[in-house]
Amino acid sequence: MWVEMPNTGSADSAGSADSAGSAARTLVVLCADWPAVATARPAEKPLVVVHANRVISLNLGARRQGIALGFTMREAQAHSPAVEVVQYDQQRDARAFELVLAAVEEFVPRVEVIEPGQCAFPTLGPSSYHGGDHALAQLVLARVQTAVLNTAGLNTAGLNTAGLQESGFAHNRGATLACVVGVGIADGPQGAQIAAKESILRSGVLGTGVLGTGVLQAMVVQPGKTAEFLSPLPIERLGVATDSTHSSKSAAEMFDVSRRLGIRTVGRFAALPIADVSARFGSLGMSAYRLATGFETTPLNLADPSVDFSVEAAIDPPAERVDQVAFVAVALADQLHAELSGQGLACSRVLVVAQTDAGDRIERLWRHEGALSAADIARRVRWQLEGWLSTGRSLGRCSGGVERLQLIPEQVIADTGMQLGFWGEIHNATERAVQALARVQALLGADAVKLPELHGARSVSEQCQLVPIDAVDLFAKGRSAANRSPANSQNSASSQNPTSSQTAAMGPWPGRLPLPSPTVVWSEPVEAELVDAFGRSLGVSGRGVMSAVPVRCRVAGGQWHQIQHWAGPWCTDQRWWDAIGHRRRARVQVLFDTAAHLLALEAGQWWLEATYD
Amino acid sequence: MRAVDSKKSPAAIAQLRTALAHTRPVVLAEQRRLPLLQAFQEVFPGGGLQRGSVVHVSGAVGATAVALAVAAGPTQTGSWAACVGVEQMGWAAAAELGVQLQRVAVIQTPSKSWATVTAALVDSFDLVLCGAQHAPSAQDARRLVARARERGSVVMFISGESLGAARHARPWPSVADVELSVVHAEWFGIGQGTGRLRQRHISLDVTGRRGLSRSQRLELWLPDISGAVAAAEHIQASTPTEPTPAELTPTELTPSSPLLDVG
Numbered sequence: 001m002w003v004e005m006p007n008t009g010s011a012d013s014a015g016s017a018d019s020a021g022s023a024a025r026t027l028v029v030l031c032a033d034w035p036a037v038a039t040a041r042p043a044e045k046p047l048v049v050v051h052a053n054r055v056i057s058l059n060l061g062a063r064r065q066g067i068a069l070g071f072t073m074r075e076a077q078a079h080s081p082a083v084e085v086v087q088y089d090q091q092r093d094a095r096a097f098e099l100v101l102a103a104v105e106e107f108v109p110r111v112e113v114i115e116p117g118q119c120a121f122p123t124l125g126p127s128s129y130h131g132g133d134h135a136l137a138q139l140v141l142a143r144v145q146t147a148v149l150n151t152a153g154l155n156t157a158g159l160n161t162a163g164l165q166e167s168g169f170a171h172n173r174g175a176t177l178a179c180v181v182g183v184g185i186a187d188g189p190q191g192a193q194i195a196a197k198e199s200i201l202r203s204g205v206l207g208t209g210v211l212g213t214g215v216l217q218a219m220v221v222q223p224g225k226t227a228e229f230l231s232p233l234p235i236e237r238l239g240v241a242t243d244s245t246h247s248s249k250s251a252a253e254m255f256d257v258s259r260r261l262g263i264r265t266v267g268r269f270a271a272l273p274i275a276d277v278s279a280r281f282g283s284l285g286m287s288a289y290r291l292a293t294g295f296e297t298t299p300l301n302l303a304d305p306s307v308d309f310s311v312e313a314a315i316d317p318p319a320e321r322v323d324q325v326a327f328v329a330v331a332l333a334d335q336l337h338a339e340l341s342g343q344g345l346a347c348s349r350v351l352v353v354a355q356t357d358a359g360d361r362i363e364r365l366w367r368h369e370g371a372l373s374a375a376d377i378a379r380r381v382r383w384q385l386e387g388w389l390s391t392g393r394s395l396g397r398c399s400g401g402v403e404r405l406q407l408i409p410e411q412v413i414a415d416t417g418m419q420l421g422f423w424g425e426i427h428n429a430t431e432r433a434v435q436a437l438a439r440v441q442a443l444l445g446a447d448a449v450k451l452p453e454l455h456g457a458r459s460v461s462e463q464c465q466l467v468p469i470d471a472v473d474l475f476a477k478g479r480s481a482a483n484r485s486p487a488n489s490q491n492s493a494s495s496q497n498p499t500s501s502q503t504a505a506m507g508p509w510p511g512r513l514p515l516p517s518p519t520v521v522w523s524e525p526v527e528a529e530l531v532d533a534f535g536r537s538l539g540v541s542g543r544g545v546m547s548a549v550p551v552r553c554r555v556a557g558g559q560w561h562q563i564q565h566w567a568g569p570w571c572t573d574q575r576w577w578d579a580i581g582h583r584r585r586a587r588v589q590v591l592f593d594t595a596a597h598l599l600a601l602e603a604g605q606w607w608l609e610a611t612y613d
Numbered sequence: 614m615r616a617v618d619s620k621k622s623p624a625a626i627a628q629l630r631t632a633l634a635h636t637r638p639v640v641l642a643e644q645r646r647l648p649l650l651q652a653f654q655e656v657f658p659g660g661g662l663q664r665g666s667v668v669h670v671s672g673a674v675g676a677t678a679v680a681l682a683v684a685a686g687p688t689q690t691g692s693w694a695a696c697v698g699v700e701q702m703g704w705a706a707a708a709e710l711g712v713q714l715q716r717v718a719v720i721q722t723p724s725k726s727w728a729t730v731t732a733a734l735v736d737s738f739d740l741v742l743c744g745a746q747h748a749p750s751a752q753d754a755r756r757l758v759a760r761a762r763e764r765g766s767v768v769m770f771i772s773g774e775s776l777g778a779a780r781h782a783r784p785w786p787s788v789a790d791v792e793l794s795v796v797h798a799e800w801f802g803i804g805q806g807t808g809r810l811r812q813r814h815i816s817l818d819v820t821g822r823r824g825l826s827r828s829q830r831l832e833l834w835l836p837d838i839s840g841a842v843a844a845a846e847h848i849q850a851s852t853p854t855e856p857t858p859a860e861l862t863p864t865e866l867t868p869s870s871p872l873l874d875v876g
Contacts, residue, residue: 429716429739433693436737437718440730450719452704464704466719514809516836517705519677549806565803567810589803589810595674596800596810610703612800612810613677 024122025223026189027137029104029144030196031097032180033057034117037148038096039086043179046080048073051088090116103147107140112189118196120189133185137218141183145216148179186221186229188296193240194230195219227294231267235259238266241291254281254288266292309347310408311336318357318401322385325354325402329381330374336407337374347372349411352381354388358400362388365410366438377407387442437469446470458512458572459585460521460598460610511572513587518598518610525607528555528599530590540586540601544571553590553599555608561592569601647739647767649686650711652844656819656831661686664739664765666821667758667788671772672795675815677702678710678835679793680771682842684740685711687767692739697722697731699744699771709840728753735761735768743770751786758788791821796830812838814845 035057093116184195199219450466532548568588646661802811
């Protein structure tokens with residue numbers, strides 16, 4: 001009854017399962033022609049589902065009329081004037097598929113929907129519970145067929161299948177097949193998808209269109225035998241390995257090229273050298289190649305069903321003052337907190353959305369190192385609105401009163417309570433910092449908080465940039481710094497090692513000033529005068545020589561200072577090929593009044609650029 | 614249980630001390646400190662700044678560098694530092710002195726919201742560095758100090774003359790627990806058209822409360838020859854020494870080399 005791959009011995013297969021078990025054993029349920037089935041029309045009456053004027057799905061009646069996939073609508077109607085044409089609607093397909101999913105969820109709690117008509121789940125647990133992959137596949141097949149027949153008026157006919165016979169389901173021989181269900185198990189979801197499809201094709205049900213001529217069987221590929229199973233199949237079956245990142249057109253091209261090169265089966269494709277496949281077909285070829293060689297690595301995406309915990313309140317009349325909104329926020333936060341704690345959950349990130357009657361909308365995501373209590377949430381709403389109303393009003397960014405407030409928990413965690421540090425300390429410094437900075441951002445606007453970042457540059461003003469905090473992943477930064485810190489704290493004498501590597505990482509910058517760097521960099525350079533003993537302004541020749549010895553200096557028209565020591569000049573000629581960006585500068589270090597300064601000469605004018613304070 | 618004879622068994626005493634240290638129920642306030650760089654450790658009791666204290670760094674020159682050197686220790690050991698009103702800070706120099714820039718946030722605030730912002734920062738940052746651009750009223754400063762004491766973070770303010778608009782800003786109210794003032798600073802390595810700024814010797818007066826009552830003099834290389842912070846011997850005031858030719862590496866001869874064509 002079961003289609004199995006030729007197997008040299010069960011002990012052997014178990015051994016190979018261990019070695020090639022890179023992807024989880026997966027079961028795929030495939031409902032053939034799901035878009036047509038989802039229309040819930042009788043299967044005998046010809047029907048095609050069209051998308052972009054092409055037939056993408058058709059039922060048994062249409063198949064009997066000689067219509068095939070890929071026909072234009074006109075061609076289909078030419079084959080059968082009576083054919084019903086339905087536009088493709090993914091929503092409808094997905095809605096109808098819920099019934100199948102409900103049936104599958106009797107076996108496992110989490111199912112990944114590959115697309116409406118196809119779903120997958122890992123078999124590890126359920127298969128050992130139900131007594132092996134074969135038994136599981138059999139049960140799933142029977143259950144899904146029952147579900148399909150029972151629902152949506154599809155039970156116009158019975159069906160002679162192995163699964164139904166064994167489940168003792170009533171059926172009529174020779175009646176029309178409502179939906180052909182294939183079940184496949186293999187190592188990895190893509191292999192299982194091919195196996196499920198193969199199980200339908202081998203039964204011959206779709207080909208003949210007559211019930212009872214073929215018997216639907218689940219296809220169970222032995223562990224570690226996926227590559228062997230795929231080997232004789234036509235290469236186009238590898239199309240399942242081309243995910244949404246690759247266009248289907250480039251996949252078709254790849255298969256066309258392979259076919260013209262004489263590589264017609266999956267086995268021949270898998271026999272190619274990996275480097276050649278990679279060179280010729282890129283990432284698309286590699287994912288197909290991994291599948292063909294049985295090293296599929298795609299994991300199943302088994303996310304929890306998303307439950308919407310968000311709460312919102314309309315404020316009527318719109319609230320003009322922060323405390324009015326805060327009052328609503330307290331109630332709303334209580335409601336959210338009650339809902340979450342009722343499920344044993346807590347919220348560690350909450351998105352607060354406020355909307356004014358003028359249509360302005362402000363959203364901010366709040367994060368907390370532990371769980372947000374109702375009071376915490378209410379306080380954050382208040383911070384956000386305070387900042388928004390005070391800065392936003394003055395900048396004309398917001399107007400009117402708040403008419404709608406919404407709290408959306410972005411990250412929900414199991415409520416395990418919050419563990420404080422031993423003596424009331426909270427140890428995660430980064431979390432605390434991020435929290436405080438978020439509050440400051442809410443008060444002053446997003447650009448008020450910046451992080452210094454070093455860059456390679458020649459001039460001292462360009463060596464460091466202040467980057468807005470939103471552009472930086474603080475946690476990644478904090479972590480990398482935390483990894484480095486123990487070495488520093490252990491040996492403070494060598495504590496400058498990380499910093500010297502920091503500066504070294506910036507690469508050589510010929511013409512850069514020698515270390516140390518100035519501790520004060522004037523954001524606006526200040527005009528300065530540098531003169532020799534006769535009061536003549538100094539210049540620097542094209543060969544980098546001062547015109548005379550600098551003797552006196554004054555800054556911003558202040559009093560003259562006698563220069564005690566000086567060094568330089570350091571000359572740079574930047575971007576000489578660029579008429580606009582060209583800058584020619586000479587810098588000197590001067591020391592007066594025990595303070596050292598960095599002066600720069602550009603276009604005959606001296607500037608105070610930085611101070612070594 | 615027999616009493617331990619202290620004269621005969623120092624090992625037993627050591628053992629008891631360890632046991633006491635392990636079983637002591639609370640961490641005393643004076644033991645909660647932000648660690649400082651090695652060069653500062655001999656002056657500060659416990660090798661660090663007591664949490665909840667206020668540090669004032671002053672001096673005609675060198676105040677910024679001293680503040681950065683103080684901030685370097687905490688940022689290297691996992692604390693975050695927030696800087697308010699220090700828009701002119703040379704962060705490249707900060708990194709050279711040992712400040713971990715990954716844990717530094719710079720906040721630009723108008724004067725009117727200074728008090729609110731610093732209050733929020735003191736709540737969550739171990740170190741809050743206030744530049745001289747905003748000098749708070751006595752009331753705001755007292756409130757900030759009280760909050761810092763409560764939350765156990767260190768507030769450091771700079772009233773150097775070079776950074777920001779200190780010259781015409783009013784001075785900070787005297788609320789500091791620790792006063793660091795630069796009394797003498799001297800650069801070495803620079804000559805008359807030769808050499809370059811290489812290292813600076815700084816004499817620092819450290820006064821304060823809580824174990825710091827006696828005014829102490831700290832001699833530092835800030836920066837030392839490698840750009841870092843190091844303790845120094847006391848040096849008699851002298852003229853800056855010019856580097857001998859042997860010390861000059863080829864790269865340092867660039868000043869006198871012809872104009873460099875660089876990207």
